[in-house]
Amino acid sequence: MSPRIPPERFRALFDPRGVLVAGVSAHPGKFGFVALHNIITQGYRGPVYGTNLEGGEVLGVPMLRSPDDLPPDAIVDLVFVCTPAAANPDLLRACARRGITAAFLTSAGYGEAGERGRAAEAELVALADELGILLAGPNGQGVVSTPARLCAQIVAPYPPAGGVGIVSQSGNFVSSFQNMARASGVGVSRAVSAGNAAAVAVPDFLEYFAADPETRVALAYVEGVGEGRTFFERVRDVAAAQPVVLLKGGTTAGGQRAAASHTGALASDDRVFDGMCRQAGVTRAATVEDAFEAAATFATQPLPLGPRVAVVTTAGGWGVVTADAITRSELELLVLPDDLRAAIDERLPPRWSRNNPIDLAGGETRGTVPEVLELAARHPEVDAVVYLGIGIQSNEARLMREGQFWGDPGLERIVAYHERQDARFATAAAEVSAATGKPVLTATELAVADPANAGPRTVQATGRLCYPSSYRAVRALEHLWRRARFCESRGLV
Amino acid sequence: MGRTLAEHESLALLRERGVPVVEEAVVDTPDAAAAAARSLGTPVVVKLTGPGVAHKTERGLVRLGVRSAAEAESAATELLAAARPDDGAVRLVVAPMVRGARELIAGAHDDPQFGPCVMVGIGGVLAEAVADVAVRLAPLDERDAHEMLDDLRAAAILGPVRGEPAVDRDRLAAILVALSNLVVERPDLVSIDINPLVVVDGAPLAVDALVELRS
Numbered sequence: 269m270s271p272r273i274p275p276e277r278f279r280a281l282f283d284p285r286g287v288l289v290a291g292v293s294a295h296p297g298k299f300g301f302v303a304l305h306n307i308i309t310q311g312y313r314g315p316v317y318g319t320n321l322e323g324g325e326v327l328g329v330p331m332l333r334s335p336d337d338l339p340p341d342a343i344v345d346l347v348f349v350c351t352p353a354a355a356n357p358d359l360l361r362a363c364a365r366r367g368i369t370a371a372f373l374t375s376a377g378y379g380e381a382g383e384r385g386r387a388a389e390a391e392l393v394a395l396a397d398e399l400g401i402l403l404a405g406p407n408g409q410g411v412v413s414t415p416a417r418l419c420a421q422i423v424a425p426y427p428p429a430g431g432v433g434i435v436s437q438s439g440n441f442v443s444s445f446q447n448m449a450r451a452s453g454v455g456v457s458r459a460v461s462a463g464n465a466a467a468v469a470v471p472d473f474l475e476y477f478a479a480d481p482e483t484r485v486a487l488a489y490v491e492g493v494g495e496g497r498t499f500f501e502r503v504r505d506v507a508a509a510q511p512v513v514l515l516k517g518g519t520t521a522g523g524q525r526a527a528a529s530h531t532g533a534l535a536s537d538d539r540v541f542d543g544m545c546r547q548a549g550v551t552r553a554a555t556v557e558d559a560f561e562a563a564a565t566f567a568t569q570p571l572p573l574g575p576r577v578a579v580v581t582t583a584g585g586w587g588v589v590t591a592d593a594i595t596r597s598e599l600e601l602l603v604l605p606d607d608l609r610a611a612i613d614e615r616l617p618p619r620w621s622r623n624n625p626i627d628l629a630g631g632e633t634r635g636t637v638p639e640v641l642e643l644a645a646r647h648p649e650v651d652a653v654v655y656l657g658i659g660i661q662s663n664e665a666r667l668m669r670e671g672q673f674w675g676d677p678g679l680e681r682i683v684a685y686h687e688r689q690d691a692r693f694a695t696a697a698a699e700v701s702a703a704t705g706k707p708v709l710t711a712t713e714l715a716v717a718d719p720a721n722a723g724p725r726t727v728q729a730t731g732r733l734c735y736p737s738s739y740r741a742v743r744a745l746e747h748l749w750r751r752a753r754f755c756e757s758r759g760l761v
Numbered sequence: 762m763g764r765t766l767a768e769h770e771s772l773a774l775l776r777e778r779g780v781p782v783v784e785e786a787v788v789d790t791p792d793a794a795a796a797a798a799r800s801l802g803t804p805v806v807v808k809l810t811g812p813g814v815a816h817k818t819e820r821g822l823v824r825l826g827v828r829s830a831a832e833a834e835s836a837a838t839e840l841l842a843a844a845r846p847d848d849g850a851v852r853l854v855v856a857p858m859v860r861g862a863r864e865l866i867a868g869a870h871d872d873p874q875f876g877p878c879v880m881v882g883i884g885g886v887l888a889e890a891v892a893d894v895a896v897r898l899a900p901l902d903e904r905d906a907h908e909m910l911d912d913l914r915a916a917a918i919l920g921p922v923r924g925e926p927a928v929d930r931d932r933l934a935a936i937l938v939a940l941s942n943l944v945v946e947r948p949d950l951v952s953i954d955i956n957p958l959v960v961v962d963g964a965p966l967a968v969d970a971l972v973e974l975r976s
Contacts, residue, residue: 496875500898539880540872543896546912547905757904 269505271475273468277402278476280370282413282458284346285314287420288335288368290359291351292318292326299374300350302422303410304329307348310419310426317344335362346370348420353377353388353406357395364399371396372420373405379464380407393467408463409439412446414456415482421461430455431484431567433477435470437462438517438530441489445560451719453728454564457482469494471502478509485511485566487559491518491527496544504548508760511566511751513551515559516541549754551747558743564733565744569707571752574651576602577745578644579625579738582632582657587625590654590711590738597746599652601625608647615639628657634689638696645700645708652707652749653700654741658693658734659714659723661686666718687722694726694734701732709745711735763951763973768810768817769854771970775955778939781932782967785856794837795830797855804828804858809840811851815971826858859968862923863960864888867936869899869944870952877944879906879937883915884957891915899941906934906941926963933965949975 287307293300300320304327307316319332338344347363349356353375360371378389389406396403404411410421414429424443427450436442439461449456457480462470470490477483486506493499506512518527519538545552551566553559577599581587594601604624612626615636621627626640637657645653665683673679694710701708715724715734727734735741755761766774769787776782786797787810798805809822817823822843824836837853844851864884872878875898882894895912897905910919910930919928936958944950951973959968 493874496872497898500875537872537896539894539896540875540878540898543878543880543909543912544875544898546908547897547901 269501271472271479272502273402273472273475275476275479277369278480280345280368281372281402281404281411281460282418282476282480283416284344284370284418286317286342286344286346287312287314287418288317288319288338288344288347288363289420290319290335290347290349290363291355292320292329292331293350294322294324294326298350299422301326303348303350303374303420306419306421306426311417312419313417315342315344317342335359335366335368338366342366344368346372346420348410349373349375349405351375353385356392360392360395360399360401364401369400370402371404372408372411373403373463374408374410374422375406378406379466389464389466396467403467404460405463406466408461409442410461412442412456412459414458421459424459425450427459428453428455430457431482432456432563433473433480433483433486434459434488435462435473435477435486436460436489437465437470437491438489439463441515441556444556445487445489445563448557448560448564452560452564452715452733453731454568454733457484471499471506474503474506474512478506483510485513485563487513487515487563489515489517489559491516491530493541496540500544500548503550507549508758511551511563512549513553513559513563513566513747514545515553515556549751549758549760551751553747557740561733561735561740561744562747565707565709565748566751568732569701569709569748570705571755572651572707572745572749573752575600575749576649576651577742578602578604578647578650578653580628580637580640580644580653580655580657581625582628582630582637582660584621584627584629586656586738587621587627590656590742591625593739593742594654597742599742599746599749602650605647605649608643608649611643612640637689637693638700641693641696641708642700645704645706650706652709652745653697654738654745655693655697655708655710656712656738658697658710658727659690659712659718659721662690662722663714663718666721690721690723691726694723694730697727698730698732707745707748709733709735709741711738711741713737764976765812765815766972766974767812767814767852768808768969768971769852771953771972772967774943774953774972775939775967775970778943780936780939780955780967781965782970783856783859785854788837788853788855790853791834791837791841794853794855795834798827798830798833801855801857803830803833805833806854806856806858807833807836807840808854808856809844809848809851810854811844812849813845814848814851856968859959859961859966861959861961861966862925863918863928864957865933865960865965866894866954866956867940867958868952868954868956869940869950871944871950877941879909879941879944881909881913881933881937883913883918888956897941899945901938901941903931903934903938906937909937910934925960928960928965929963936965936967951975 617631665686724734866884877899895909
């Protein structure tokens with residue numbers, strides 16, 4: 269099935285050659301100011317224009333009365349609309365006259381605002397259709413596109429560039445996911461709040477993401493999916509092309525009542541929805557962090573070819589709870605092969621666990637962690653590795669840095685060594701994963717407790733996610749394994 | 762509102778579709794019930810069936826472990842006497858007692874949002890409390906059906922249990938595909954529930970079923 273909206277029509281929204289902000293305000297508290305501010309300050313490279321009724325200049329941009337006043341040679345593809353609903357039909361007509369082919373509407377007063385709003389929305393959709401304008405929103409928070417350095421949005425942060433495409437029926441989830449992208453360093457390609465989704469809805473954006481070379485994985489928040497059968501067929505086709513991670517709000521009676529008043533979503537049987545996701549090959553996330561981490565993992569790790577996981581740890585307890593998490597999941601805790609045990613025996617004193625989890629038990633010397641990671645990942649019976657214990661040397665170093673003896677050259681030398689070691693371990697995990705094509709996931713609570721620690725900081729620098737717990741690493745890996753199995757059984761690549 | 766098929770008609774519809782269904786006799790008199798018990802071999806179960814008969818267990822219209830032809834005759838007499846006018850034209854079902862440690866449920870329905878769906882789950886008296894079911898949209902293929910079985914939280918009970926062999930997953934999957942074909946090909950079908958689907962020596966067998974059609 270081909271996309272309902274041809275992907276090239278989204279170019280004006282996500283890669284515009286010029287942007288016009290309609291309804292600019294001189295007041296820094298208004299949407300019409302913030303939108304212009306964010307577009308300019310986050311580094312959008314194309315020309316930026318603005319219109320309002322007051323004239324003058326805002327943030328150095330001269331205000332025009334109307335799109336008709338754009339310079340004759342101006343090339344503008346996108347209008348970002350902050351004007352009241354009543355002004356929008358004339359605005360869109362003027363934009364169309366100047367060749368604008370995409371509009372993002374933040375304006376409220378449409379489908380969410382009763383009978384009259386719904387009528388205004390229907391008229392607007394018909395008008396945009398007639399004018400050949402791709403209409404996103406209304407009542408949306410904005411659009412982000414890192415390849416274009418476009419930050420046309422109001423409340424969300426600007427994320428690092430990367431492969432995750434975000435679309436949400438709730439604008440604040442775009443913010444949530446982008447906050448997580450900023451904190452974790454795992455970047456975003458496009459992010460868009462569907463708003464009322466009057467003309468362009470979540471499946472339309474998903475179809476675009478599947479065709480978009482900048483997007484490797486789609487991450488969506490939905491409350492309702494409209495006609496279920498059509499949604500299923502479309503999302504199944506998208507998931508055949510790229511991973512789709514879906515977080516659904518309103519899965520319980522209480523949540524469904526809340527969703528009905530938020531987006532007007534109809535209640536549905538969650539077991540049916542869940543089965544539909546499985547059948548479509550969609551990764552359904554249970555929580556917000558599960559959703560982001562699944563998407564981030566798809567974007568930054570290769571898919572495992574099987575379920576067998578080796579755990580490499582520098583401490584016993586961490587390994588034990590991780591073994592529990594793996595055993596409870598659809599993954600398998602690998603029974604350590606004899607040849608791998610023998611190879612590790614050569615590098616460690618006999619107190620190491622001699623089983624999986626591979627607990628080094630403090631017997632490691634300078635190069636042991638990278639060596640064992642490499643031995644494990646290269647073994648043909650290992651499909652994935654979870655690595656625990658990064659950052660503890662730097663954590664120890666931190667106490668020295670903060671103590672009153674800091675300045676002693678001996679302390680400085682050992683601190684530098686500890687931090688170098690953690691950086692080296694993080695780099696080794698990424699390198700061995702790239703070299704073997706197997707996922708290697710690094711987990712430590714330091715990812716949130718002390719993100720500046722050399723361990724998690726270097727994991728982030730390698731472009732990988734540093735998981736805040738081994739449970740969450742295992743959960744993300746399980747999502748990857750489910751998808752790998754789905755793709756394999758259906759001949760998808 | 763729809764109308765329901767009587768139990769034996771529901772089972773007949775499944776039998777036509779290749780679903781393994783318990784062998785049973787449908788009779789009208791206590792004498793015939795006794796004869797059926799003799800030919801099927803005791804113990805048997807004797808049930809009242811009819812287009813309006815639902816909630817048989819709650820109404821005491823199922824007599825389990827009937828040990829002789831004479832007992833079958835008296836059970837049949839009592840059941841016929843318990844019939845109500847809105848049960849419609851009632852008949853008696855005499856079926857062998859089917860024994861298996863495991864009971865499943867399977868069915869199909871027309872979901873208001875997603876259309877025809879097929880489900881399978883853990884059955885038995887605690888089925889609703891356990892609520893361990895997997896659903897797929899119809900049409901589904903054998904691969905989808907096998908994945909549904911994997912989705913059950915209690916998928917382990919499909920393995921060897923209490924001296925009984927593992928459930929024949931291929932046969933179970935074939936039943937789910939048959940339900941899918943049925944719900945796709947019969948737009949008048951509102952829902953079909955097989956409850957219980959008893960596992961006998963590893964083979965699933967439909968023992969009772971309820972079909973609801975659009976009127």
